[in-house]
Amino acid sequence: MSAKANKNLSQLPHLAVTIGDPAGIGPEIVLKALADPSIRETCRVTVVGSRSLLQQTYQKLQQIFTSKEKTLANPDEFPILDIPIDGAIATQITVGTGNAASGAMSFAYLEEAIARTRKGEFQGIVTAPIAKSCWKAAGHHYPGQTEVLAQKAGVEKFGMLFVARSPHTSCILRTLLATTHIPLNQVSTALTPELMSLKLDLLIDSLKKDFGIDAPQIVIAGLNPHSGEQGQLGTEERDWLIPWLEKERENRSQVKLIGPIPPDTMWVKPGQAWYGNDPNVDAADAYLALYHDQGLIPVKLMAFDRAINTTIGLPFIRTSPDHGTAFDIAGKGIANASSMKEAIELAAQLAKIKFSRNAIA
Numbered sequence: 001m002s003a004k005a006n007k008n009l010s011q012l013p014h015l016a017v018t019i020g021d022p023a024g025i026g027p028e029i030v031l032k033a034l035a036d037p038s039i040r041e042t043c044r045v046t047v048v049g050s051r052s053l054l055q056q057t058y059q060k061l062q063q064i065f066t067s068k069e070k071t072l073a074n075p076d077e078f079p080i081l082d083i084p085i086d087g088a089i090a091t092q093i094t095v096g097t098g099n100a101a102s103g104a105m106s107f108a109y110l111e112e113a114i115a116r117t118r119k120g121e122f123q124g125i126v127t128a129p130i131a132k133s134c135w136k137a138a139g140h141h142y143p144g145q146t147e148v149l150a151q152k153a154g155v156e157k158f159g160m161l162f163v164a165r166s167p168h169t170s171c172i173l174r175t176l177l178a179t180t181h182i183p184l185n186q187v188s189t190a191l192t193p194e195l196m197s198l199k200l201d202l203l204i205d206s207l208k209k210d211f212g213i214d215a216p217q218i219v220i221a222g223l224n225p226h227s228g229e230q231g232q233l234g235t236e237e238r239d240w241l242i243p244w245l246e247k248e249r250e251n252r253s254q255v256k257l258i259g260p261i262p263p264d265t266m267w268v269k270p271g272q273a274w275y276g277n278d279p280n281v282d283a284a285d286a287y288l289a290l291y292h293d294q295g296l297i298p299v300k301l302m303a304f305d306r307a308i309n310t311t312i313g314l315p316f317i318r319t320s321p322d323h324g325t326a327f328d329i330a331g332k333g334i335a336n337a338s339s340m341k342e343a344i345e346l347a348a349q350l351a352k353i354k355f356s357r358n359a360i361a
Contacts (some may be wrong), residue, residue, distance in 0.1 A: 103134025
């Protein structure tokens with residue numbers, strides 16, 4: 001490699017990519033994503049996982065694929081931050097069946113990626129899917145990877161922003177969750193004006209710094225059917241959500257805040273913009289959903305293989321595919337790596353923007 005090529009390579013963002021639960025599709029989608037030449041043109045990647053497991057996955061899938069087209073990256077051809085699997089644990093890991101052993105390894109991969117990123121070795125982390133039940137079986141009681149990232153980064157203000165680019169139109173869908181991994185019966189208690197202001201602050205800051213949108217249009221969901229219908233179907237909107245929103249409008253003149261929109265109709269316009277059904281309809285710059293399924297059912301319906309989960313509020317970049325471990329298809333060679341590729345590309349894009357902003361500052 002020439003000195004010029006080495007210099008150009010060193011200027012690309014350096015990302016850590018974890019392989020997630022080793023019994024799931026994580027290793028497969030990582031190998032598939034890294035086979036795409038466009039990834040190497042946008043960033044440098046170091047995979048955080050177990051070399052032996054990646055080699056086993058590569059060899060098994062190579063036997064499945066009959067096409068001469070290079071669909072998998074060879075583990076010998078990219079950097080691996082190797083987390084060896086202890087022999088006793090290795091015998092307990094079976095592709096397609098998540099358990100305490102696979103949960104322990106996926107947690108170890110994430111911990112190492114965070115530690116190295118905090119030391120400055122990487123500008124961001126891209127995480128393959130994990131299984132929360134396997135973490136719990138291994139003794140790690142966290143709602144998800146987002147909460148681990150926030151805790152170990154020492155931040156209390158963070159959010160899950162889902163980003164997807166439509167393959168049909170120029171629409172970019174951005175959805176932030178006000179509450180994340182909590183039971184549905186706890187949502188109304190967890191939601192407060194203070195929490196909503198915190199999430200709105202994070203969203204506005206991310207739209208400006210990460211996406212260059214200084215005067216965004218943001219749609220905010222109601223909590224109850226018909227947004228409470230003046231207290232007939234729930235009182236949260238009447239009691240505090242609408243007064244909170246009116247106050248925020250007064251304090252944020254640069255932002256157009258729309259809502260609270262009834263949850264069953266809030267996604268009609270973004271759906272039309274996503275599929276191009278009506279050329280006169282544009283999506284808002286972002287949508288603030290109040291709980292997990294309210295935001296993620298429509299996102300996954302429109303963009304299951306494209307949506308990216310990015311954690312905002314961290315001191316580094318973090319993205320992840322918006323799907324799970326898919327134990328039922330693990331090891332079969334049929335996992336779709338589109339979301340993983342999109343996650344790597346978005347992380348590289350955000351890291352470049354952050355680097356440029358820091359250089360100017």
